[in-house]
């Protein structure tokens with residue numbers, strides 16, 4: 802079905818599983834839900850490769866564009882044990898884009 806291809810992946814369970822007590826960028830205490838590297842508004846999915854726990858400061862900086870998406874992707878890649886390129890591809894696939902293998 803053409804429509805479902807571009808439907809954002811929603812998964813409350815994964816979001817809860819990815820919650821941590823510390824910021825994955827700077828190590829400061831963190832509360833609340835993880836940040837979506839590819840924003841929900843742009844179709845970013847609720848998948849491990851798109852979620853990163855950030856403290857309030859890093860979270861605000863990320864949304865203000867002071868912390869680049871590339872830096873967050875690098876942190877996620879190291880955590881997942883894959884390359885940054887891989888994280889980008891997995892996210893793009895989850896968002897319904899064609900991805901070259």
Ligand SMILES: [Zn+2]
Nearest residue numbers: 824827856859
């Ligand atoms: Zn932080």
Ligand SMILES: [Zn+2]
Nearest residue numbers: 835836837860
């Ligand atoms: Zn966020």
